[in-house]
Amino acid sequence: MADVIHDAVDYVPPLVIEDEELYHAKTWLGKYVFSQDAKVIAIQYSVTAIGVGIVALCLSVLMRLQIGWPESFAFIDPSNYLQFVTMHGMIMVVYLLTALFLGGFGNYMIPLMIGARDMAFPYANMLSFWFYFASVVILLASFFVPGGATGAGWTLYPPQAIMPGTPGTDLGILLMLASLAVFIIGFTMGGLNYLTTTLQLRTRGMSLMRMPLTVWAIFTATVLALLAFPALLVSAIMMTLDTVLGTSFFMPAIISAGAQTDYSGGSPVLFQHLFWFFGHPEVYIVALPAFGLVSDIISVHARKAIFGYRMMVWAIVAIGALSFVVWAHHMYVSGMNPYFGFFFATTTLIIAVPTAIKVYNWVLTLWRGNIKTTVPMLFAIGFVFTFINGGLTGLFLGNVTIDLPLSDTYFVVAHFHMVMAVSPVLVVFGSIYHWYPKITGRMYNDSMARIHFWCTFVGSYAIYYPMHYLGIEGMPRRYFAYGETEFISSSSGDLNAAISIAAIFVAISQIFFFWNIIASLFKGEKADPNPWGATTLEWQTPQTPPGHGNFDDLPLVYRWAYDYSVPGYEQDFIPQNVSPAEAEKMAKRVEND
Template identity: 75%
Template sequence: MTSYTAIADQVDDSPHPGSFFTKYIWSQDHKVIAIQYSITAIGVGLVALVLSGLMRLQLGFPDTFSFIDPAAYLQFVTMHGMIMVIYLLTALLLGGFGNYLIPLMVGARDMVFPFLNMLSYWTYLLAVLVLLASFFVTGGPTGAGWTLYPPQTILPGTPGNDGGIILMLASLAIFIIAFTMGGLNYVTTILQARAKGMTLMRMPLTIWGIFIATILGLLAFPALLVSAIMMVLDKVIGTSFFMPALLSLGESLDYTGGSPVLFQHLFWFFGHPEVYIVALPAFGMVSDVLATHARKNIFGYRMMVWAIVAIGGLSFIVWAHHMYVSGMNPYFGFFFATTTLIIAVPTALKVYNWVLTLWRGNIHMTVPMMFAIGFIFTFTHGGLTGLFLGNVVVDLPLSDTYFVVAHFHMVMGVSPIMVLFAAIYHWYPKITGRFLHTGLGKAHFWFTFLGTYAIYLPMHYLGFLGVPRRYFAMGPTEFIPDSAQVLNANITISAIIVGVVQLIFIYNVIWSLFKGKKAGDNPWDATTLEWQTQTTPPGHGNWGKNLPVVYRWAYDYSVPGVKADFIPQNMPDSEVEKLAAEPDLPRGDNVVPLKEKPAGEDKS
């Protein structure tokens, strides 16, 4: 054992950056990197949002827009999916919120490897630029669908089968390198740089979610890397990893007997954990938002932690439920349907615990709380349709229909986005020192929440009718009634309204940066460490001279016998006793004073 000093015992000797460049551009401060990550992710996410709008225009009003041809449509579908899943959600949840919250919530000065952290962001930016470059090469971006299934992905006939697909695969590989650098930082910081007293089971659930999601990412992204490497070689050099012997446009190609299904296995070995890479941080953040704004400890903290760990483990053995129709061995279907139904158990536990956290809580209907409660609705709906699709016999007729589109958008599109909005409205006061505008926030919430239902609820019915996904136009298809087109037009109008409404949010973020109401250090009266910094926004090094010391878990809300309805994690018991005697506590002016607690409620 070396004579290494634990990080929590080290003094702050890090040089504080002086110039504009080292402070805001080549910054190694986790907070600046987090904002860089977030702005890039939201920027590229807006591109994907516009692409989805274009897609919907074609579906809602076919033969109206001459600039959307079938190839362009497929390119929009592909780029929309890939950007949203990887370059927006993964990057924003882990690169953005992970970076911002981990050091602040565990009581560290920064990530343990700040330089690597900076490198991670710039590599991510490179990945985004390479991806966007594919819009400008001959043939445009790939139109193979976000799953990039061979052999069609790299064959003539698929849009973007030359430069587009190569840039896509290169960009994914670069992204994975960026993620690995960031991910190693996150797990090491959580394991090694926690403040004194911050045991694992005292960590907020946000950190648990990010921690397990990062481990999932570290272990799952290699599968995507392996498939990207092998597919690039198939395309560029002519190897036959995935490419079977085949005829293309009447000519026999040089490929010999490769296995396309092998690619599907690899892709979904990454793809399914990816769902939880996005979901687990969201689960964690929504738990903290719910507890804070309901002024109540999270129900079943230990169960929540165990559920996160269990979901993380199980997520690696459910991948082939995406492949029931791929022609794999039918016995696999039995196995994967079983594991899929098992993973629903810890997930359902979490939903029950969120609802029970709200039960008899002192609910403050703030904007973050509205988004958090909205998440419980959208996630439950998306999760329930997952139970249908997880069963082989139900999945077969529904496979590749709009039912699937509706399911996965509800469960891993809308739901994490709801949490992301909740998180942005919740932590914006810490990041900038000002509140987002409440009225605009509520308008944003209702349009988004009801709007997403207007979009995705009808899609379930389209799925029941058998309307296939990814089709440019239905044409005269016998089993699809004309009314399906009416639904499609309505969905498109809703989608465009929801898309445009996001401008309110963007406006709010920019307006509030300058004109928003001042928030103070701890506007929500929250217990976790990030709200206990000496300055808001926290300065470089986060904590001034001394690192915080943690005396309790993250959920001491409405503790009986204590006048204030929250006890910060870094408040020792002796201070709490003093607190009990004080008549009135200073509190943020946005929070309604706590009513008397109902009689008979105790804290166990």
């Protein structure tokens, strides 16, 4: 008897889709502000992330002014400079890219692409955004407190992060830690949503291996984030206790400006382990969604099935799993036991193999394709180019020996900007252009978007490619000014000025982007529901933009996401929800011709 009741509670008969009960907001506030619709939340996330990203972009311009023309700007002193460095890094990595890829694209793409009406827990999803929003407010508030924002570098290494001598050790660092904690709590709510939705709310026929790579990638990135962010949370808690209550988790016995402190016995290296245990997966939290989105864009615009779909899936999973055992490659010269170097160099170079497979498969998707160089495709190929460059320089730094001369130089800065700034941002732009017609129902201005692409792509490459060579020469990073140093050639100052000019050029050229996407909202041509001829479910919605609940009847999925140019069919794409019978009709038309 008991068992039957148990089943009555838990048992859902197979092959019946339990339709979600949607929350229908009644007020304007409930619809657009505290919305529980994943699509609205996605846009809220994206706008907030891009907004705070603009702040970080301005900070980078200020830094470039100082590096390019030192001693020329009275309003930038060493403290400001380090605060810019820190806030720029933290905002870009966590508050822009993580939030945009998972909170923005994750919320928009997952339910639509898997044929769900919404996320599994819309209310938690809404809370997730507002936690994120609060964390951004707390973060930005730290600019305005006494002592200013923290200037400890985005890595927040103790002891310096909480010792006088570093900017923002009064309140700035505490606000930073608080903001991160709030962000992580908010993200956990969102992340559990993405995880559960992907696992449980897929429509009938949407087996795992029929999911678009975008969903696979965001799903894996979410798993990474859920497991990695706790490390940041734990270290933030411990550092806060060290600061506020005087515990010694990370603080050894040290001198501060000539005076003894009460700390004793803590281990700064422990913090670094915890930080990079989060920090390295974080790289892939940003990179994997970019991989997924770019795979779909390339496949659509090359009119060709993504090459080696299964390999792509396994590569995503393998990269995700391996990303947890490579963290100490950030710490080769940190003073940790140097014998760790052997292990971490090996794991790090192994991770290059699945990553390389992904690159090959993108390029092989282009091979014998029927390539349309639309704007999203330009950005996607631009991504592959910069990612190859940034990925290869990763092999330099991952190889423990070469890291000795290159660590902490501009080579590192150039590498990680190429691989996790330029590359993912090119994907962000490409994806926004690609899905813009679906999200807004209008088309962007094509020529303006092309100008934007050329400025951004060539401009960013001009910033970061030469920068590697400054690093090889030995120029250290996070320096306010270089003064006179024998081994740094005077011509490198000229190169720095040139890089700054390129950086300012790229920053300004983003006006083309913002102007375009804002103006096109009102003036853009009405877009076709499926302008690119894509197979995935988000293009098959009855309304454009998709209404609340996404679909009228939930679609049935008969095929994978990459039926492009299937032989024997007139149309060069077959959407996922086209049944074999309907497909037959398409095929027949070809025969009739």
